[in-house]
Amino acid sequence: MADLAISIKSVTKRFASHTAVRALSLDVPRGAVYGLLGPNGAGKTTTIRMLLNIIRPDEGTILVLDSDNAARDVLDRVGYLPEERGLYRKMQVKRLLRFLGELKGVRSRDLAYRIDRWLERMDLKTPAKDWGEARIDELSRGMQQKVQFIGTLLHDPELVILDEPFSGLDPINAQAMKDTVVELKRDGKTIIFSTHLMDNAERLCDSVCIIARGEKVLDGRVATVKAEHGGRHVALAVESGDTDTLGSVLASGQLVKRVDDSNRYFELELADGADPQELLRQVVASGARVLRFELVQPSLHQIFLQRVGASDIEEGITGHG
Amino acid sequence: MGKILVVAKREYLERVRSRWFLLSTFLGPVLLLTVIILPAYLAIRSQSAETASNVIVLDVTGTDLGRRVMSEIIGSPMNDTSVAVVRSVTAQALAEAESTATHDVMSRKYQGYLVLDSASMQGRGARYAGRNASTLPDMERIEGAVRQSVLMMRMQNAGLDAERVKALSDVRIRLATERITDAGRGGSGRFSVAFAFTIAFLLYTSILLYGQSILRGVIEEKTTRVAEVVVASVSPDAMLGGKVIGVGGVGLTQVGIWAASSMLLLRFREPLMERLGMPVVPFAMPSMTLGTGLVLLLFFVLGFTFYSSLFAAVGAMVTNDQDAQQAATPVMLLAVFSIIFLQPVMLNPTGPLAQVVSWLPFSAPIIMPARLSLISISRLEVGFVLFGSALSCVAAVWLAARIYRVGILMYGKKPSLAELGRWIRQSR
Structure with missing residues (x-):
């Protein structure tokens, strides 16, 4: 003790x-x-x-x-x-x-x-x-x-x-x-x-x-x-202007469970059983020019969103300060 | 225990060091003197002043009553150089004469005018209108002059010689007062009333002033959030206790300075009054034993603790000054209630009202000392009232502590009575 x-x-x-x-x-x-x-x-x-x-x-x-x-x-x-x-x-x-x-x-x-x-x-x-x-x-x-x-x-x-x-x-x-x-x-x-x-x-x-x-x-x-929450998160960055075309890919619930959209930078949580390779293919197919695509450990912010849920974060929670 | 003293020390030193303390310590007695001494002094001075004699007498009686009254007012037979004026008028011309006289007063030629008519001759009354109508010594003097003149005229009409009437009717009585208590005789009656008033007022004003000071202090600690830093080191109860002890110490220091300086003043008052050209009136201090002094001190401590802990609780309930004024009203009313009853109690210090208000927990610390310095009260009764005050003091402190420890960390709107009840029941 x-x-x-x-x-x-x-x-x-x-x-x-x-x-x-x-x-x-x-x-x-x-x-x-x-x-x-x-x-x-x-x-x-x-x-x-x-x-x-x-x-x-x-x-x-x-x-x-x-x-x-x-x-x-x-x-x-x-x-x-x-x-x-x-x-x-x-x-x-x-x-x-x-x-x-x-x-x-x-x-x-x-x-x-x-x-x-x-x-x-x-x-x-x-x-x-x-x-x-x-x-x-x-x-x-x-x-x-x-x-x-x-x-x-x-x-x-x-x-x-x-x-x-x-x-x-x-x-x-x-x-x-x-x-x-x-x-x-x-x-x-x-x-x-x-x-x-x-x-x-x-x-x-x-x-x-x-x-x-x-x-x-x-x-x-x-x-x-x-580490416990790792392996299911993707950091994705694309050229500015290309973000519109990504919309439908990221919105598909089959591949992506959650998106933190920072305009040109996205932190994604993969849906259960989704293959990151398939996601990359669809992103490229959408015509967006990919600057970064990386399997990452989630940020505390992501873990927080994932575990606490959106209902609790309306007031007061900000990821970046 | 040590930390209560740390809090008390801060409260004490910060207040005693402030300019406000210096100012109130020195200006307090000046103000008190102004309120008590100045009117008396001015009243004495104005008797020799010309305001009473600078009047018009409108004489409707058709006799020489007007001239007699005027001579009486100015204290010597009228001559041509006198500023006083007697106008003999008929009953029909009175209204016009009054309006002329009114204009004379308005244009500041005269202080006022006196109307003598048949009612005055019958000894029933006379009318006066003027700037000094509310100056008591002037009015007493004019009234006395009319009474004396009517009396002299009647006696002369009854066949008495003028000189003889004058000699016989020249009666000027001044009442010399002395007090008798169970303990015997001692002190001037009037002076002990003044003394009792001063004691009660001193208690009342210091309780209110320092109570407010505590209230503002608590609000400052809440709004600046200092309270949170302090209660992370000491318990809220100790913080409240330290506050009451510290600020009470300031009050005692101030009263102590006042008491010491009044004693010095009394000791050297005769040469001082001679310097100022005032007549030296001998008076005896009301005899005060060490015991009485101690009891007065106890009442101050109890009254102060009672009120200041309640004020602290009020401070803990609110976050801004407007709310504070509102929330402090009930506590203020308790104190004001006590002082309102002071005068009736002083007039009849042994009556049932006096008994009741000196037993009530919130008025006892203000009323009881006043009664004590006026009449002698049995030790048993004093003991009981002290005990009762001590009990209510404990209750007030308990209540205040319950409110304080919750309120000091609450921000936002003032609690409702129901919420307040919850605070009191709630554990920390």
């Missing part, structure tokens, strides 16, 4: 009108980057809140870093970045960080040093300007996010939980966030993040868990998950 950062066993949480999480079990190995994937309303945030003991499950047990998560001080070893970010607007940056550090039980005399190092590392403290002395509402949005991020990591947590860390970030900050996740992993931390952006998850995660409607759809190492 010692190699698990988190162990959730058959956890259920009901609210007045609906069940947010149903009989969810999952294990997160220590040192892993773990993705919690699912459409909006799937129960990701509820799960994260239960992990942090913000809300209690109705049934089931949760172990965080080998302790019951209601145990004293165990959450002091966890860092949390909520989905919607915000800070006390009128507070001075240093005082705010000191407050967040004290909340996590960091000793007072260590705090000043740690805060200075972090501000320097995030370019918020330079010889020219020390933003630590400024008030939060004097900072730009990007700087505020940096401060929040410092607040999450200031107490050097073993486990870092990020709820939708990439939402609302511009490409530069999103890149910085990705770099930081990788850095944290190198330092031996465990990182759990929730996202509905499959591309990020696919690139970053060692393991994933896909949930929908409060239930686990699948979980495991990304490589394993992809």
Whole structure:
């Protein structure tokens, strides 16, 4: 058990009108980057809140870093970045960080040093300007996010939980966030993040868990998950202008079960028993000029579509972010 | 436990450091003085001012009553340089004379005019119209002058010598008041009323001001989602507790500063008043024992905890200021209800109304201290009311905590009463 950062066993949480999480079990190995994937309303945030003991499950047990998560001080070893970010607007940056550090039980005399190092590392403290002395509402949005991020990591947590860390970030900050996740992993931390952006998850995660409607759809190492769903997917690219002629071929239910149409690029899932060779023949026969035809492992996005189904993805799910 | 203090420390320091705290700490007493002292001071000053004597007397009686009244008003026999005017008119010409006088007042030549007629002669009444009609000292002075003049005229008509009438009727009584309680005599009665009022008002305003401050704080934490970061480290109950302790500490600090500075002021008030050229009126502080002080402090703490936890719960229920105003109304009403009953209670601090409102959980912390500084109440009753307040305080905190821990993570529209009931029943 010692190699698990988190162990959730058959956890259920009901609210007045609906069940947010149903009989969810999952294990997160220590040192892993773990993705919690699912459409909006799937129960990701509820799960994260239960992990942090913000809300209690109705049934089931949760172990965080080998302790019951209601145990004293165990959450002091966890860092949390909520989905919607915000800070006390009128507070001075240093005082705010000191407050967040004290909340996590960091000793007072260590705090000043740690805060200075972090501000320097995030370019918020330079010889020219020390933003630590400024008030939060004097900072730009990007700087505020940096401060929040410092607040999450200031107490050097073993486990870092990020709820939708990439939402609302511009490409530069999103890149910085990705770099930081990788850095944290190198330092031996465990990182759990929730996202509905499959591309990020696919690139970053060692393991994933896909949930929908409060239930686990699948979980495991990304490589394993992809291998299990492999062999029936085709990547197809054609010259622009030739896509119209393809229509009837791809629409035939005999060969193709599902199409993700990105205009010039298609990711296809073959119908049961369909021969990819036959598909290629028909594509060529349709007159389209083929640039690429390859049997591939499906992307997480494809697996997600396949397993969760279209009915759940209308709101909020996007494959590319 | 340590984390409650971390939250309390933040709430305390952020507020005490704010400009608002400095301003309200220094301006609070100034405002209070303005409200209580200034009208009294102005009233004293205006007695020597000319407003009361700068009037027209319309005398319809056909006697010299008008001249007598005027002499009485200005405090000396009339001479030609006097600004005062007495116009003898007939009953038929009165209407016209009044409209002329009205124009004189409107053009600011005079403050107002007084009509003396047969009713005045019979001692039934006189009419006055003017700018200072609602200035109580002026009206008392004019009324007194008419009464005195009619009296003197009647006595002279009855054959008494004018000088003798004057000597006999010159009676000016001022009532010196002193309070007697079960513990004995002590302090000026009026001053202890003022003191009791001040205590009740101080409690009321600090409860409302700091309650609102907590309310705004909770809404800020909700809208900025800071609440989520905090409850990932401490339980919502501890967060609420820390908030109430921290903000309560700010209130106590402020009241403490006010109490200390009033004591200093009282100690040096005689040289100070001499400097300002005001007559030094000796008065005795209502005697306050350490025990009474402690009980007052307890009531402040209980009242503050009761109201501020409810305000925090309201803050947790809403996401914007408009909803907050609406949702806070019931809590505000409880406080306003208490202060509305203050005046009747002060007039009859031993009556049944006073008894009832000092037992009700929400008004006790405001009314009881006022009654305590006015009359002496048995220790048993004080103990019981304190106990009752403490119980209702526990109930309020419990209720607030149930609402707070659900509400702090809920966004969107204000919950209905049914939903609120579910929140309270719901476990975390």
